[in-house]
Amino acid sequence: ACAYCEACLALGRSRACSLLLRTAADPAVRGTAGESTAAVAGRWGLSAAQGDAAWAALGFLAEPPEGGSAAGGRTGWMRPRWGAARRSGTSIAPSRFLLWAVTGAGKTEMIFPLLDSVLAVGGRVLVATPRRDVVLELAPRLAKAFSGVRIVTLYGGSTERWESGALTLATTHQLMRFYHAFDLVVIDELDAFPYHNDPMLAYAAQHACKPDGKFVYLSATPPRPLQREVSRGTLPHAKVPVRYHGHPLPVPRRIAMRSVETCLRQPKLLGPLAAELRRSIDRGAQIFLFVSRIRHIGPLVEILRRRFKDISVEGTSSEDSGRGEKVIAFRKKEIRLLVTTTILERGVTVPRSDVYILDADSSLFDDASLVQMAGRAGRSSEDPAGRVIFASSQWTLSQKLAVNQIKAMNRIAGKHGYLKG
Structure with a gap:
């Protein structure tokens, strides 16, 4: 038997019984x-x-x-x-x-x-x-x-x-x-x-x-x-500890909310979330609405479309072949509220945006992913104080660590004189 490396197949079959040549480093x-x-x-x-x-x-x-x-x-x-x-x-x-x-x-x-x-x-x-x-x-x-x-x-x-x-x-x-x-x-x-x-x-x-x-x-x-x-x-x-525009990072705020699974069965429980979303809509923000499960996206989009008929609401995930087009439309403000998973926690910058993380107490969200999702807000010098909302039924260690890390960076930035004003 001659084993080969399955992880290397894209580079050609590398076998344990064949010759491998590599150069000595200068x-x-x-x-x-x-x-x-x-x-x-x-x-x-x-x-x-x-x-x-x-x-x-x-x-x-x-x-x-x-x-x-x-x-x-x-x-x-x-x-x-x-x-x-x-x-x-x-x-x-x-x-x-x-x-x-x-x-x-x-x-x-x-x-x-x-x-x-x-x-x-x-x-x-x-x-x-x-x-x-x-x-x-x-x-x-x-x-x-x-x-x-x-x-x-x-x-x-x-x-x-x-x-x-x-x-x-x-x-x-x-x-x-x-x-x-x-x-x-x-x-x-x-x-x-x-x-x-x-x-x-x-x-x-x-x-x-x-x-x-x-x-x-x-x-x-x-x-x-x-x-x-x-x-x-x-x-x-x-x-x-500070962004290029010199303003502090938005610190997440928590609202108490039942799990998305429960709210989909009883849409009236989305009342506190709807009130916060309306504030973001009225201030002209683009809204990232992060959820922990792909299966929640479709039903939640339908509920939010009925609740907010004056804006365009869409959803996307790793299973969506049209994800790229929706992100472009979101950047152009053709879509105002985008329900998504952590697939968009990195690499997407929208100048005036607010971030909502539902089921922020989910075990699928560690403190790093919470910080990354929160980092979609406040990236623009025109709107450095974007809103970040953790919606959860419990205040978990991951949420505390994420908030503490953001606050710590703001303190360091202030101590070194990096913050404007």
Whole structure:
């Protein structure tokens, strides 16, 4: 019997009894440190908070590699410990840095100085994100920022999969193509599906980086193991606690409400929710209405259409083939209220929007997903104080943690003078 890797089939059959060739890695190059926060922010058009974080990350890139577990072996990457270094002997492991930035903080702009610092000294850089649509959105922005750099874009069906470039932009599944190839690996949205809790993708990411290279993680809601490392002071990091417009994050407010399942049988129980929705409608907001179950979308849309005949109400989910068209219509205000699942918790920005999360006490919503959904509100400088409502019958730990995280970021932003006024 000759086993083969089922996870690698898209790249061709890799068999245990066949020859596998891979190159030895050249020593990793080190990026250059930023002259000052002001210089970094000024060159790249960053806010004060963005500039401080980018300057700290540049200092990390300029540091020599640290000792740790070798790239091979069963390290923390093979378990959900998110690459926690285990010091052993004199072996080298890629060093790690976390950019913990609130939703809407402009993470993409913050990595431009980091990419430039490594590319400028002849290094190779990888930017990986879990979703294909994000890759396609980032490609023209990176091409504009680095016009003289050869950029390769990789995703399922990409025509550039055998090409080489100084800067590679890829979905996380494409990282299996590389072995010790990059001086810097940037993982965007490491807490998102499918990267989150997939040991194979974490393993592929580690091996794509040179043993003495550098990792930079980007996240608004880092996994708890990483948060614990930050608290213990064992993970270098920088927090960006404020959005580019300098206003505090909207803090969620709770309204008591029976479960959606119960309300669908007794629509009159939706009264408190309807009153809140009317306030959002009257102020001209677009409304995200998140639910925990796809089966709730259709019946809830019908009830809300009868209740709010003056606006357009639609629903969408991962099973909706017309999801893209509905999101576009929602952005254009042709749809005012969109009932959806966590499929839209990321990547959708609507300038004037309010967020309602029904069954916020559901076990399907952890604190990270609640923070991400809440992050759809208040992203615009014209409407920075969007409303966020947690509708639930119980006040759960996940809801408390989400609110506490948002309040903590606002406190940090105020302490460092990042907030306007």
